[in-house]
Amino acid sequence: RYEARDERAIKQLAVLHKAIKRKDVDIIVNACDAGREGELIFKLIYQTSGAEKPIERAWFSSMTKGAIRDAFDHLRDDEQMKPLEAAARARETADWLVGYNATRAATVKVGSPRNPIPIGRVKTPTLALIARRDEEINAFIPVPYWEVVSDFTSQAGAPYAGKWHRGTAKSTATADEAETIATAVRAASDAKVVRVEKKPRVEQPKLLFDLTQLQREANSQFGFTAKRTLSAAQSLYDTHKLLTYPRTSSKYLTTDMVDSLKGIAAQVGQADRAYAKSAAYVSGLASLPLARVVADDKVGDHHAIIPTEAPQDISALGTDERKIYDLVARRFLAAFHPPAKKEVTSV
Numbered sequence: 216r217y218e219a220r221d222e223r224a225i226k227q228l229a230v231l232h233k234a235i236k237r238k239d240v241d242i243i244v245n246a247c248d249a250g251r252e253g254e255l256i257f258k259l260i261y262q263t264s265g266a267e268k269p270i271e272r273a274w275f276s277s278m279t280k281g282a283i284r285d286a287f288d289h290l291r292d293d294e295q296m297k298p299l300e301a302a303a304r305a306r307e308t309a310d311w312l313v314g315y316n317a318t319r320a321a322t323v324k325v326g327s328p329r330n331p332i333p334i335g336r337v338k339t340p341t342l343a344l345i346a347r348r349d350e351e352i353n354a355f356i357p358v359p360y361w362e363v364v365s366d367f368t369s370q371a372g373a374p375y376a377g378k379w380h381r382g383t384a385k386s387t388a389t390a391d392e393a394e395t396i397a398t399a400v401r402a403a404s405d406a407k408v409v410r411v412e413k414k415p416r417v418e419q420p421k422l423l424f425d426l427t428q429l430q431r432e433a434n435s436q437f438g439f440t441a442k443r444t445l446s447a448a449q450s451l452y453d454t455h456k457l458l459t460y461p462r463t464s465s466k467y468l469t470t471d472m473v474d475s476l477k478g479i480a481a482q483v484g485q486a487d488r489a490y491a492k493s494a495a496y497v498s499g500l501a502s503l504p505l506a507r508v509v510a511d512d513k514v515g516d517h518h519a520i521i522p523t524e525a526p527q528d529i530s531a532l533g534t535d536e537r538k539i540y541d542l543v544a545r546r547f548l549a550a551f552h553p554p555a556k557k558e559v560t561s562v
Contacts, residue, residue: 232260246286272293278459317334361386364377416559420550422466422467447535457528458539478524482527508551
């Protein structure tokens, strides 16, 4: 059973229901988020209206005028969206059965109102994985091992360090064996290089940020919690209008955004001198390398997190916001740069 949660919701639902039931309205267009949650939000509003009118779907993942116009020019049939609606309803049902009811049951049985036991379809199995891994760590029995490391100098006088190997083994099980090897090395007047391998390595630019990857990067670089990163990213979206919607699980952009990418790069270049050179490179490309950036089929509700088309004035940003903006701006510009080329040498 569904009902409005408060007076404000009652009034808003009444406005929507009245619009849906208007006699001059023949078709209802669902223009909610392009994903299962957007599908369910619309269906619940429509379901509670009691109306029976044809439904069509405006499907767009980016908020450019072109994307919105194209979505309304090519409305999808509601039948196409039935599996997505079913997925959303199944997810909500699982939340109700497991989350709400199991949480109450566990809290009554082993917790208390002051110490609730939250159980959820995501939290509980995730907690089980962590707990199981903790048990494995606690049950681990450390085994001592020894490594032999030596300093070498080439005939040209270049120093380098080497570690003893036997096949894939990089250590010995006893101190005596390690000492025997070390003694033999000390006794030798010189060493002979028997093989040198040089392998080229190409490292592609990293994919654009989704929320999870942004949170990981901010944690790695700044020690930010996931909540702290989201708060800064949300502020950059809501208040400063400098980043696109942060609550996304996609690392790609949509085709309709391609024409605006050089302009965004130019705006980022003007935000800070640190970005100017990289931004000028991107803006100056005859054609952007889009194969690893644009993929319509990999964008769900929202595209990857990138700077917006608005003027990138970062003068009013707080410390956290500035750090998160810097991560996103650099990742965006780097996505259009050529791969890094390295050479790895094994002696």
